Amino acid sequence: MxxxxxxxxxxxxxxxxxxxxxxxxxxxxxxxxxxxxFDDGSIxxxxxxxxxxxxxxLLAAQSPIFADMFATAGPSADQSLEGCPVVHLSDSAxxxxxxxxxxxSKTQRSFFQTAQEVRFPIAxxxxxxxxxxxxxxxxxxxxxxxxxxxxxTDSFExxxxxxxxxxxxxxxxxxxxxxxxAIITDTPSMLPLAMYVSxxxxxxxxxxxxxxxSTVVHLSREDAKRVMDGYGRLQRQxxxxxxxxxxxxxxxxxxxxxxxxxxxEVIRAAEAxxxxxxxLLQRWRxxxxxxxxxxxxxxxxxERDTExxxxxxxxxxxxxxxxxxxxxxxxxxxx
Numbered sequence: 001m002x003x004x005x006x007x008x009x010x011x012x013x014x015x016x017x018x019x020x021x022x023x024x025x026x027x028x029x030x031x032x033x034x035x036x037x038f039d040d041g042s043i044x045x046x047x048x049x050x051x052x053x054x055x056x057x058l059l060a061a062q063s064p065i066f067a068d069m070f071a072t073a074g075p076s077a078d079q080s081l082e083g084c085p086v087v088h089l090s091d092s093a094x095x096x097x098x099x100x101x102x103x104x105s106k107t108q109r110s111f112f113q114t115a116q117e118v119r120f121p122i123a124x125x126x127x128x129x130x131x132x133x134x135x136x137x138x139x140x141x142x143x144x145x146x147x148x149x150x151x152x153t154d155s156f157e158x159x160x161x162x163x164x165x166x167x168x169x170x171x172x173x174x175x176x177x178x179x180x181x182a183i184i185t186d187t188p189s190m191l192p193l194a195m196y197v198s199x200x201x202x203x204x205x206x207x208x209x210x211x212x213x214s215t216v217v218h219l220s221r222e223d224a225k226r227v228m229d230g231y232g233r234l235q236r237q238x239x240x241x242x243x244x245x246x247x248x249x250x251x252x253x254x255x256x257x258x259x260x261x262x263x264x265e266v267i268r269a270a271e272a273x274x275x276x277x278x279x280l281l282q283r284w285r286x287x288x289x290x291x292x293x294x295x296x297x298x299x300x301x302x303e304r305d306t307e308x309x310x311x312x313x314x315x316x317x318x319x320x321x322x323x324x325x326x327x328x329x330x331x332x333x334x335x
Contacts, residue, residue, distance in 0.1 A: 028081070033093070036100045043070060044086045048213075050093035052100060053084065062103055063135040091131060092213035098127035102140055120147060122174045123212045129181045145187060152178055152197075154189035156313040156328055160283060160306065172201040176209040180217055188324055192316035195223075196281065199231035199320075230320040234280060241280055241312070242271035245304045251296040260297045267301075281309055 030051045041053035060067040069087055079086040089096060101124075125144050132141035151170065153159050170178070175197035182190040198205050198219070205227055208218040219227060246268040250260040283305070293301070317324045 030081075033097065035097065036104065042084060044081050044084045045089055045096065046086055047089045047091050047093040047096040050096075051081070051086075052096060053082070054100065054104060059103065063137050065135040091134075092211070092215065094123070094212040095127040095131055098124045099131040099135075102128055102132075102144075103137065122170050122177070126177050126181060126211065129185060133185055141185065145181075145185060148178060148181070149187075149190060152182075152190040152193045154192070154328055156310050159193070159281070159313070160309070170197065172197050172205070173207075173209040176205065176219055177211070177217055179219060179223055183223075188322070189327075191322055192320060192324075192327065195227050195230060195320040195322075196234075196316060198227045199234060202231060203228070205231075226321045233319050238280065241308060243268070245301065245308050246271045247301075247304075251294075251300040253296040255294050255296070260293050263292050264297065280312055283309075 030046060030049055033050050033052045036052040036054055038053055038055065041055055043054060043056035043059075045052040045054065056070050060070050070085075091099075125148055128144040129141060129148070132138070132144060150158075152175075175194045178190055178194040179198060182188060182194060201207075205219065206224060208216045210216050218224075246264070248261060248264045248268055250257045250264065254260050283302075314328060316322075317327050
């Protein structure tokens, strides 16, 4: 499991036995959250130095963990603020704000609907997965994971399609966080692609991923070894992979063999010099834009490319040392 390096947080000072006055918060070192502070709220959550005044019953109805926590935060609680009991959370204010934004949304009733309706930053999806898992809000966890799995998929056909994702395409550091999320939520189908994207960092993968609150998430020693070993395996097969796809012989149905042969030779030479494993799963058609090939030769290369990338996709669990009974949803559906 991924290891977290969290900076220690000072426990906020909360006035004990405070009366319901507007000045009570000012006597502490807490800051009122600008979005989730409802004047008629019935409980105050404290994360770091930020206070959230929300509706106790509404949150308890959605989370059994909060329900248990609030059960001990009655009117006789040792700590109260502005007439409300206070509950301290170990989560960051940034994560709590994302979490409450989904549970107490003022505009969007359902968190994840379709990729076209809204785009989420990876930080938000990460916070929602982690906190919904921690506080057992299962429907929210399912929705957030569904959004992530639109990119970190186990389906080659979906990966290879021109699909729209509900978030910006994640960079390699973000994939480190996805490895962590896949492990804590027992979602192994995200691991092969998350490790593939993580491997694109090379040794920099050891630097980890920095969250909004500056917490740095590192791969566990075991997972870091998997990623580095996988990176080495990918690098060793780059040339053989590219040369298998490339050819200098035009398609038998080629309508301009002389021109296409010259172009194919240029492509093969370029691919022979390609020393990056980052493009192995990328579609060939993107690199053929503007290349002077007839349709049949372009289709020939595209077919070869798809076949080789599909073979590599099936090998991802093996490349990263993952013991997975099922990989590739497309195979499961066709079985």
